[in-house]
Amino acid sequence: MTEADSFADEGKVNILLVDDQPAKLLSYEIILNELGHNLLKANSATEAFKLLLENQVAVILVDVCMPDLDGFELAQMIRDHPRFTDTAIIFVSAINVTEMDSLRGYELGAVDYVSVPVVPNILRAKVRVFVDLHIKTQALARMNSELEQRVAERTAELETAIARQELLAHEVDHRARNALAVIQSIVALTPADDGLYFASAVRGRIHAMATAHNLLSESRWSGANLLNLVKEELAPYAQSSIKIAGEAVSIAPSIAQSLALVLHELATNAAKYGALKDSEGSLSVSWQLSDERLELKWREEGNADVVPPSRAGFGSKVIETSITGQLQGQIEREWKASGLVCLIRIPSEHFLVSGPSRGASEDKRRRQGDAPHVRGRSILVVEDEAMVAMMTCHVIEDLGAKVIGPFGRVEEARKALSEYLDAAVLDVNLDGELVYELADELRNRGKPIIFVTGYHAAAIAQEFGDVPVLTKPIEPDELAAALAELLVE
Numbered sequence: 001m002t003e004a005d006s007f008a009d010e011g012k013v014n015i016l017l018v019d020d021q022p023a024k025l026l027s028y029e030i031i032l033n034e035l036g037h038n039l040l041k042a043n044s045a046t047e048a049f050k051l052l053l054e055n056q057v058a059v060i061l062v063d064v065c066m067p068d069l070d071g072f073e074l075a076q077m078i079r080d081h082p083r084f085t086d087t088a089i090i091f092v093s094a095i096n097v098t099e100m101d102s103l104r105g106y107e108l109g110a111v112d113y114v115s116v117p118v119v120p121n122i123l124r125a126k127v128r129v130f131v132d133l134h135i136k137t138q139a140l141a142r143m144n145s146e147l148e149q150r151v152a153e154r155t156a157e158l159e160t161a162i163a164r165q166e167l168l169a170h171e172v173d174h175r176a177r178n179a180l181a182v183i184q185s186i187v188a189l190t191p192a193d194d195g196l197y198f199a200s201a202v203r204g205r206i207h208a209m210a211t212a213h214n215l216l217s218e219s220r221w222s223g224a225n226l227l228n229l230v231k232e233e234l235a236p237y238a239q240s241s242i243k244i245a246g247e248a249v250s251i252a253p254s255i256a257q258s259l260a261l262v263l264h265e266l267a268t269n270a271a272k273y274g275a276l277k278d279s280e281g282s283l284s285v286s287w288q289l290s291d292e293r294l295e296l297k298w299r300e301e302g303n304a305d306v307v308p309p310s311r312a313g314f315g316s317k318v319i320e321t322s323i324t325g326q327l328q329g330q331i332e333r334e335w336k337a338s339g340l341v342c343l344i345r346i347p348s349e350h351f352l353v354s355g356p357s358r359g360a361s362e363d364k365r366r367r368q369g370d371a372p373h374v375r376g377r378s379i380l381v382v383e384d385e386a387m388v389a390m391m392t393c394h395v396i397e398d399l400g401a402k403v404i405g406p407f408g409r410v411e412e413a414r415k416a417l418s419e420y421l422d423a424a425v426l427d428v429n430l431d432g433e434l435v436y437e438l439a440d441e442l443r444n445r446g447k448p449i450i451f452v453t454g455y456h457a458a459a460i461a462q463e464f465g466d467v468p469v470l471t472k473p474i475e476p477d478e479l480a481a482a483l484a485e486l487l488v489e
Helices: 003-009 022-035 045-054 071-080 099-107 120-189 195-218 226-237 253-273 314-326 386-398 410-418 436-444 476-486
Strands: 014-018 038-042 059-063 088-093 110-115 241-246 249-251 282-289 293-301 330-336 339-347 351-353 378-382 402-407 423-427 449-453 469-471
Touching (some): 014 022, 014 045, 022 038, 022 120, 038 045, 045 071, 059 071, 059 120, 071 088, 088 120, 110 120, 120 195, 195 226, 195 253, 226 241, 226 253, 226 282, 249 253, 253 314, 253 339, 314 330, 378 410, 386 402, 386 423, 386 476, 402 410, 410 436, 423 436, 423 476, 449 476
Parallel strands (some): 014 038, 014 059, 088 110, 241 282, 378 402, 423 449, 449 469
Antiparallel strands (some): 249 351, 282 293, 293 339, 330 339
């Protein structure tokens, strides 16, 4: 960097003075020093052009009459160079130039003329105008450049965001279609000989998928914690002796729901035929992750002798197909006298060692509570999904409570606040309309509420962090237990 460039960095600009007479250069320097800018001096057109190439110059003050190249010829050279097409040129003339000479100078890009003898104030004023113009032009150019850069960066960010949203939309669509396909398969393949069994089996299997979905949602689909998944699937049988041991392992999103179905089927079979059939039995589930595979051991123990099944039921087929098919693993079953021992091996590529997991109680596990606290109460139901609303009302009525509603819009529900009510079950999002204002109004009246949402619990507004949250699909027992806990005196 030259000395002149360092001056420019400090807010000063370069002014080039060109004259073949040293005395005149000195006089220009004395006059223009007041401006506080850096003055470059050249005794010839050749020297002036060399300085121009080496420095950024705001204004050129050039004598018209010089021996080698006159001021007009120097101006022509300057204007022919692409860097200097807009550089201000002021001609100094000791002779009276003709109108044709003046016209020639202006055509070459001169911005002004100064005659000799030079009047200091006039010269300073003329140079100051063009210096200020140069500074403002440079500032405007920088602003334009910064603006263009910001626009380009913002455009790139928007393009990236749009691409991300499109990718996310495709991914959501893919996951939704896969989930619907699995549910369709569950409904189609579950034996329908017994209507009550069919409904219970389908509901249980869909709930197992929903459990995995909730855990994935909480982690923003980075993975589901195996310990939490096992605890959730075994939560309905907590009255039995169940031991769970294993390191914190994260399940890949692509297999979490399949593994949830496997655990659900194992637990269901244990409850029907094995160790979880009565309180005398016990179950231990443990696992260990190595470089090659995750090895999960399911061990049941009971007092009665266990007889291997004569044929594989639908649940057993689900387990076998999921482990050996989608999970590319292996399964070994051994029916000992004390109970089933099942060893499952799944390639380690589907798992990662994760941080400490939360207990099932922290994951809002709920079971059937005491109904007497609910009986006789009046409960407001706000839900825009007709089938979910019907199920919610059915559960509340089965508990002996009165339903107010259901209402699918906030305004409809608000009209019902004039009636006496003890509590409310509120869907958070009613087709894009949030219920937070209604919830706040209910809390101000001292009425307890339960939120229902298709999102994960962490998506609820922070000011309602103390409100119980049930995530869809809702199990009737979960809703009953939540109401019982909410209305306990």
